[in-house]
Amino acid sequence: MLTLPTYLGWNVDFTRPLGEPAFTQPDSVSWRVFKNPAALAIGGICAVLLEFADPRIRSGVWDYSTFKADPAGRSRRTGMAAMIGVYGPQSAARRIIQGVTNMHAQVSGTTPDGVPYHALDPELLAWVSATASYGFLTAYDRFVEPLSDEDTIRFLQESFPVAKLYGVESPLSSLTDFQVLLEKLMPSFEAHPINTEFLRIMKSGRAAPFVPRGLQGLAADAAVSLLPNPVRERLELGTEYHLTRSGKQGIRALGKWANRIPVPNSPAWDAAIRLGLPRSFAWKTPAAQAKILT
Template sequence: MPPSLHLLARAAGGSLSPVRAAIRHWVLSAFPPSEGSSRIDYDQPLGDPGLFGPDSATWRVHSDFPGMLSGGLAALTLQTLHPLALAGVWDHSNFREDLIGRLRRTTLFVGATTYAPLAATDALIAHVRRIHAYVKGHGEDGRPYAADDPHLLTWVHVTEAYSFLQGYRRYSHVTLPVGAADRYYNEVRRIAEALGARDVPASEQDVTDYFKRIQPELAFTDRSREVLQLLSQVKLPVPAAGLSRDLFLLAGAALLPDWASQMLCHTPWQQRQAKLAAHALWSIAPVFRAALKDGIASRSCRRVGVPASTLAHWPGEARVAS
């Protein structure tokens, strides 16, 4: 493990107050809650559960910041393997100049569709559908693509849902109860379907089968390499930007399915680094949760009249030993 990752892992066992304060500043600097979302009121109207509500698997999985950020980066990595999905980003996105902005917009969409009141959720989904209607073109091989193609929408959704769930499993210190993964997939497919996706996997077995079916469509191309190279060099607007980036990128790589790691040509050394980073993030993850107790998940809990601690527990959960 790089020395900087050792320092982060040891920080979790040290004096917590300074570490929590630093982490809170880190997260709010990189992903400010008002960035692009000032018109979303997570506090009103009282009693509005949004699309899922506090009893959902989705509220629990998406409340875990370490799992969501590492999972989001894993999802972006997976998405580079579909040439037509990547072509839309390549042709219509300013990711080369503003990769941080793209990450923030994705974070906003996931957070808002999870926790915002229903009217705000519906408005945001409608806004994204309008944008998708203009994203069309041709891939490198001349095949047409469209951002509102149900097939591509399903791919993007499945890579995200899979990666978020794997991030929760790996870094939340909580063992999912039996059936919780299926419940999560069945819930979050509502977002994909609202965007226009079809035949969206609704269970863990469905996701496994889907990945098997779609692998012949995937490829690790020069475009994939360029996007991933940019991602590996992104500078977060926080202290120790390189350390923060490397920790979460490597911890995200640890979440990838074996077939994807093979397609991405990850070397044994890269795989070892990912495992070491995953251990470091697992070690410090409780400090992230302690530092981020008043985010949009907590505000949404207050909106519907339940304590935020509700999201830290599953019926019949088991804590993973250190």
């Protein structure tokens, strides 16, 4: 049984209360995507880079969070917060999200260039939500298995209830919405040493001590490859982050392998227990899931 207090300080048990639903259904695209650790790692790094492109978000995270002392740990906590929204019982997800929102209410200040920011600014909330959806969705589509247009829309729509709890007024309903928001914000994007320091740590092997350093480096390069080209150019992330053809093949092989191998005591595994489903439910094909649910 996975209990988050072990390493995150959140009192969440994905196996209890028995029968309590999550905000997403077991046969959802979200259950399919978030069970895959390769997609989570790559998509999470991509999301952080997109967030930090905006100096207001970067300043807020740098000034108020543990990121500068523990960037890898902070990134893992962000990923786990997303997992709670997908797999956790609704009561626990509401409690965690309210706690995060309460913390964000205290986050305000000005960037080094004098631009004011507040973590609950609707525009910043929209961008943080959008970067997470874009990162995880695109990583899965690119490095695990292609998603149809229908599944892409389903994935985005499945995030609405949790995004609304975070205060997002207009969650993404299509990747076109992401592009519109990106074009609106991109004039303020800038290269910054925090971005490159974050990538250096992600490639150093410190982010996940039990994962080979070479794989962590590939994951970071893969994340950079997901950035829209204008963003990558604006952040000045050049050829030193080039994902080679062999690297891409290796990441894809890892992503496909991870899609088939159940992970005991993971959120997807424990959520299935809570809902009275086979523990490996999230790793089954959509056709096999449909048979179980009928």
